[in-house]
Amino acid sequence: MQTEAPVVLVTGAAQRIGAAIARKFHHNNYRVIVHYRNSEAAAQSLVSACNAQRPNSAACLQADFTHSDKVVELAAHALQLFGRIDVLINNASSFYPTPIGSITQQSWDDLLDSNLRFAFFLSQTLAGELEQRRGAIVNLLDTHIDKPLLQHSVYSMAKAGMKAMTQSLALELAPAVRVNAVAPGAILWPTALADDADTTVINKRDKILQQIPLGQIGNPQQIADAVYFLAAEASYVTGSVLRVDGGRYLNL
Template sequence: VTGAAKRIGASIVETFHTNGYLVIIHYNRSVVEANALADRLNKKRASSAICLQADLNDQEAIDLLASETLTCYQRLDVLVNNASTYYATPFGAATQRQWDDLQNSNLRGAFFLSQALSQELVIRNGSIVNIVDTYADRPLLHHSVYSIAKASLKAMTKALAIELAPKVRVNGVAPGAILWPATLENGNDPQVVQARAKVLKNIPLGTLGHLQDIADATYFLACDANYITGQVIKIDGGRSLS
């Protein structure tokens, strides 16, 4: 699982681990969180979690990550491309550096890591799950570069499903509102309360989702959905319908 040290990635790792998998926790900068997660999992089941560091903006690092991944347990059954970078890039002020950074972290790394590991996944009749975003279909204002990258990741999911069939299934999960952003964490501030209410008003199920919702969908697509490929499932409480 790439970008697995915390939040959605960590939840996905824990879910696979709970279901008996040996897991590889990829991280870039979050070394403390990654090691803490691995230590916790290894206390539950010895030698069941390994951390690997790589900057997915660097092609040599991607190639090395793929090589180290295959060395860890001598096999690979599931790849989850979760690593992502997210920040605003208002149109008219976006820079090439921002474009490259967001495209690399959200798309390029996932493509070339999938390519590097594809032969092993074919041998194992494995599965790839890409963590996309509902903004792939409904772009977020002032986040055009991020939205474009996630839309491209969705297209990549469908393209690789064709390229790797029939041996490897490739699907995606598109999270909606799962965690409050930092600006909306203080629930006692009247403006925050109002902003939260506005968000929830647009979600038919009336609540935020949970990290486990994303992890469960990822596990289902990777392990239990034998006749599903090339699909991206939205986990957004119906928000995309409003």
Template sequence: MSVAHTQAKVALVTGAAKRIGAEIVRHLHHAGFNLVIHYHFSEKSAQELADELNEERENSAICIQADLNSITQINELATQALARWQRIDLLINNASSFYPTPIGNSSEEDWDNLINSNLKAPFFLAQALAQSLSEHHGCIINIADIYADKPLKKHSIYSIAKAGNVMLTKTLAQELAPLVRVNGIAPGAILWPDDTNKCPEDKLSDDNKEKMLARIPLQQRGQAQDIAKTILFLAQSAPYITGQILTVDGGRSITI
């Protein structure tokens, strides 16, 4: 694909082929961004999403595959993303592994998968893209979790990783100021765990879902678009906000 220059802002969204990531991509595209859609295994979904966006606006989206466990592939993702339009204005670190890791039944592989997707990749992508983000007074938005503060039972490594992600947001905000703003979003119950969860037997039962919803003051599960709209707010309408974690959970965090 030939190199093209653009005056349109460019966003790189990790883990963008499906679910919340895809919704973020669509909202950013509608707001005028060109998109770099990162995926790991979901090539078909990523390409279909890019095709959809390119039908709406020609040459406005590309897909790049990368394993976020690999520093080589993380850096190559940044290089390829920059090469397409010669700029990155917005980095959304959305990709995140999520599955139970009960004490006594967790492996080093579990540790690496969860820590790498939530900490290693966001840090090194920020480092690789810092110059372009600074040149364009861009911003970084990390997807944290309400469990960064109050851990989820049987998900110790995930909760540790998300707690680190919160501190990553704060340290990057300090390191990259004043040219780059860095914030985070901590979703609550937005989407139930995927059917491809590593431990399907640990999926939430209908009864557990009802109990969880009953603890949410707004009495309903959030939608992917709630996260996407918050992304747009932080990216476009919050020039004096940096180093903050915005909780989007229907009030659940005040009850648990």
């Protein structure tokens, strides 16, 4: 008798690290639900590529995490797609500076919603399903969870909260659901550091690289590998944070 393929829901999965995570699970015979907020074309392209490899193995869902009613709606729609969810990857995130004195209610809400509230309430909504499946949750944190990133106070607080959320859910959902986190370091240069011809940008990059014992930035596949390990292979691990940052946290 053929076993039904497990299902993973990856939030913020249309591009970058999220897309790499979705591809990793799909490569390992998971059915994949790709959540996106604004990047519809990229999400559709990823789903089409997955379905070309294995028909009816991927689907996408749109939800704006700034609207609280969308969490329950997203969970219900996700369950309707394949009839089950075995793994939840909370990857969706907003990231931008918020120097003290410039923080608005809008930026506060956006960063807390995208990096903490949405992930918590989605996890809570799907907890029963994940318990039934003996499933797993993996949260995407940041290497700055223990030492805030300068001028990114709201983002840093949200990610630190997500670390506490990881450990709290690991206790409350045990033994049926394992809950872990991956804390990436410098993986892809942000837009502000993307100009290879700008001397100022190059100098800022060099300063970051000097903090990394391994001397280089990582890549999305390395994060995807770590996420998959915690979700699908590390059967005796829960409440843990796996840092994938080239050792940068040692020099923060």
